[in-house]
Amino acid sequence: MEKMKVLAEWSYEPAKPRRGYTGKTLKVNVGEMTFEAKDVSEDMKEKFVGGRGFDLKLLWDSVKDTTKWNDPENEIVFSGGPLCGITQYPGTGKFYAAFISPLTEQTYDSNAGGHFGPLLKFAGWDALEVQGKAEKDVILVIDSDKKKVQILESPFTDINAYAITKALYEYYGDPEDLNDRRHISIISAGKGAETTYWGCMNSSFWDTHRKDFRLKQAGRGGGGTVLRDKKIAAIVVKSHNLSGTANDPVDIDTITKIGHKLHREIFTLDAKQCRMRTAGTPHLNEIMNEYHLLPTHNYKFGQHPEADKIHSKVYEKMFTQGIPDGCWYGCTLACAKAVDNFTLKTGPLKGKVVTVDGPEYETAAGMGSNVGVFDPEWTVEVNFYADHYGIDTISLGTGLAFVCECYELGYLTKEHTNGLELKFGNKDDILELVHRMGDGKDDFAKIVGLGVARMKDIFAEKFGAPRDVLEKIGMEGQGIEVSEYVSKESVAQWGGYFLTLKGPQHDEAWLIFMDRVNKQLPTFEDKAEALHYFPNFRLWFSLVGLCKLPWNDIEPADNATKYPPQEAAKVPEHVQNYVDIFNAVTGKKITKEDLILQSERVYNFQRVFQLRLGKGTRKHHNIPDRALGPVFPDEWEARAEYYDNELKEGGVDPRGLSTEEKIAKLKDIRKGQWEKLVDTVYKRRGWDRNGIPTVETLKRLGIDYPEVVAVVEKHAKPEDQWKE
Amino acid sequence: MITVNAEPMEWEEGMTVQDILERKKYTFPLLAVWIDDVPIPREKFDSTAVPDGAKVQVIHMISGG
Numbered sequence: 001m002e003k004m005k006v007l008a009e010w011s012y013e014p015a016k017p018r019r020g021y022t023g024k025t026l027k028v029n030v031g032e033m034t035f036e037a038k039d040v041s042e043d044m045k046e047k048f049v050g051g052r053g054f055d056l057k058l059l060w061d062s063v064k065d066t067t068k069w070n071d072p073e074n075e076i077v078f079s080g081g082p083l084c085g086i087t088q089y090p091g092t093g094k095f096y097a098a099f100i101s102p103l104t105e106q107t108y109d110s111n112a113g114g115h116f117g118p119l120l121k122f123a124g125w126d127a128l129e130v131q132g133k134a135e136k137d138v139i140l141v142i143d144s145d146k147k148k149v150q151i152l153e154s155p156f157t158d159i160n161a162y163a164i165t166k167a168l169y170e171y172y173g174d175p176e177d178l179n180d181r182r183h184i185s186i187i188s189a190g191k192g193a194e195t196t197y198w199g200c201m202n203s204s205f206w207d208t209h210r211k212d213f214r215l216k217q218a219g220r221g222g223g224g225t226v227l228r229d230k231k232i233a234a235i236v237v238k239s240h241n242l243s244g245t246a247n248d249p250v251d252i253d254t255i256t257k258i259g260h261k262l263h264r265e266i267f268t269l270d271a272k273q274c275r276m277r278t279a280g281t282p283h284l285n286e287i288m289n290e291y292h293l294l295p296t297h298n299y300k301f302g303q304h305p306e307a308d309k310i311h312s313k314v315y316e317k318m319f320t321q322g323i324p325d326g327c328w329y330g331c332t333l334a335c336a337k338a339v340d341n342f343t344l345k346t347g348p349l350k351g352k353v354v355t356v357d358g359p360e361y362e363t364a365a366g367m368g369s370n371v372g373v374f375d376p377e378w379t380v381e382v383n384f385y386a387d388h389y390g391i392d393t394i395s396l397g398t399g400l401a402f403v404c405e406c407y408e409l410g411y412l413t414k415e416h417t418n419g420l421e422l423k424f425g426n427k428d429d430i431l432e433l434v435h436r437m438g439d440g441k442d443d444f445a446k447i448v449g450l451g452v453a454r455m456k457d458i459f460a461e462k463f464g465a466p467r468d469v470l471e472k473i474g475m476e477g478q479g480i481e482v483s484e485y486v487s488k489e490s491v492a493q494w495g496g497y498f499l500t501l502k503g504p505q506h507d508e509a510w511l512i513f514m515d516r517v518n519k520q521l522p523t524f525e526d527k528a529e530a531l532h533y534f535p536n537f538r539l540w541f542s543l544v545g546l547c548k549l550p551w552n553d554i555e556p557a558d559n560a561t562k563y564p565p566q567e568a569a570k571v572p573e574h575v576q577n578y579v580d581i582f583n584a585v586t587g588k589k590i591t592k593e594d595l596i597l598q599s600e601r602v603y604n605f606q607r608v609f610q611l612r613l614g615k616g617t618r619k620h621h622n623i624p625d626r627a628l629g630p631v632f633p634d635e636w637e638a639r640a641e642y643y644d645n646e647l648k649e650g651g652v653d654p655r656g657l658s659t660e661e662k663i664a665k666l667k668d669i670r671k672g673q674w675e676k677l678v679d680t681v682y683k684r685r686g687w688d689r690n691g692i693p694t695v696e697t698l699k700r701l702g703i704d705y706p707e708v709v710a711v712v713e714k715h716a717k718p719e720d721q722w723k724e
Numbered sequence: 725m726i727t728v729n730a731e732p733m734e735w736e737e738g739m740t741v742q743d744i745l746e747r748k749k750y751t752f753p754l755l756a757v758w759i760d761d762v763p764i765p766r767e768k769f770d771s772t773a774v775p776d777g778a779k780v781q782v783i784h785m786i787s788g789g
Binding site: 272273274275283286287290510511513517518519520522534552555559560561562565568569571 | 750765
């Protein structure tokens, strides 16, 4: 391949990490072709910690109140965090990216494993801001070996993920030493990210065992769409500054000791617990089905008779076993499963033999049961092409499930779909629609790729579909599609999905077992407490560069007997591990309470950020009827005994009522419960009735910066304040 | 009669923790069980008898995502 043309270049001296931080962030404007290094202040470390906290702070400083997702000043900000890149403890290779989302029109943050986060830091940068819009496709390269940052003209005609990643590994990699490619990581999207709002960012790592690259996805929120809007075809980071102590921790012995303990736990217990090392997250497939939580036919049902066909044992056989599948060094949980030697049966790469990353549970459910397909081979094929085209498989699954239901209800016909019969389970036509989304020419595929919220408008306004039904069955909140769990039987999970910072993604809280099965959250105050603790605890992973899975997808043998039930659910020993590792890296002395405080600061800062962008109030915490309960009679009848009981508990005698009447009565009850949940949660979080953090809350958290307080004061109204 | 997660269940002579899990179709691998606030080790689910009138808590450790 010929040398790529350099459009702009900048030299720098890579700062070495000290106690988890390099102390420098990099800003690149691909439109103006400018480069800037910024210092990280002590206040920034104290208040925003790193990762998503740094992302949001830098984004806040760079955008206006009126900035839209496709304005040049919108940014994608990448950051790992102070613990990112250590190699002694599992799950330490994550980066978090924040941007204004095309789907939600407010800030979104998304994350991925792989080597990008650690290599970015070892290349000298605690964060990377990418701003501006290039005139034509460019490649951004950060090379700490050559001490250069470059913007190159992209010569690639195929910018789909597998194609461009392969080409860039060949361009930058040493042909004589394939293993040297582990020092390179590449961010890419794909053609599908250009014409849909579901664009994901693929993050690569070199798999030294397969001698090939792998792709992990920062899937949600449309980050890939923003990347392509900026005409960035790929971002390459290259650094040889990698070692077990490259993060310069203050106390490596403690980290090593804690890491050894968790490694032993994983080796001893994983096979009896979640089988992450052999089945990965699809171990959840049959569990979700058994507990009526597996989304089936656009969340109508939580269970399906054919679910055995997507049992984790089926996937376990498809995944290559015996290869360490960690996506960063030291991750013995090794859940980054892959299907090797897979022959593609359709699409532009038909007949090609490939390695497919995944599917993860969310993909297995979204592009499986939710669209009525129970064929793992098909799901693996869709998974490959979605990644290749740069499309988020979760939004894709939920979006296509909505399309299928609209088709079956007669709201869509072949005239609308350009000949496709998009019924549940019609896998050939559903896959053809995915290819059309990747191709970007089909007008119906373009409509679908705008997401459920906009499909509702278009189907109602242009296709004449009944708006009220679309609102009930369109599974989105704040503009983004619900991830792959049925929430209609858990009041607390309504909050876990719909009282969130950025929409119904399950990264804030997954409370269905605690609430519905364990009955540990009987009162609204209990639910609100869980909706305070868990979102804040889980947000912390995004501040420091960690993966959530080693927290509670493995647990110490005595966790269940050593602690009372409420505490056991928090996995206290692992929480202490995180506190100890944070202190051992940074030299600080935080406690587990400080950990929650660190998160709460960023949680509330992001909430105010949404407000600043014209969102972030009560009306933006929308919830569709189907998330609250059954919409159609067949949904009720599938769980008649359960729902009849729910009516009785709500003081309604179901005898003599038609199913439609029962649905209406239960809806009334649940709407009331929802409003009560919203009030209780807002109060617990220190927000007013309208969901706005109070100035007192900002002061308590120490984030009462004048510009933050000004946003709150601009929007808060006296009538929305609580009267004790 | 016993209660399992605050719901009544008929008690039977010789009933074990494992019997309760099977009857309730609790198949999640990360389960913790308390009988009258006393924790039961997982390896003893098969052999631990549940007395009549017991308060049984079956806790599914949070997972997902």
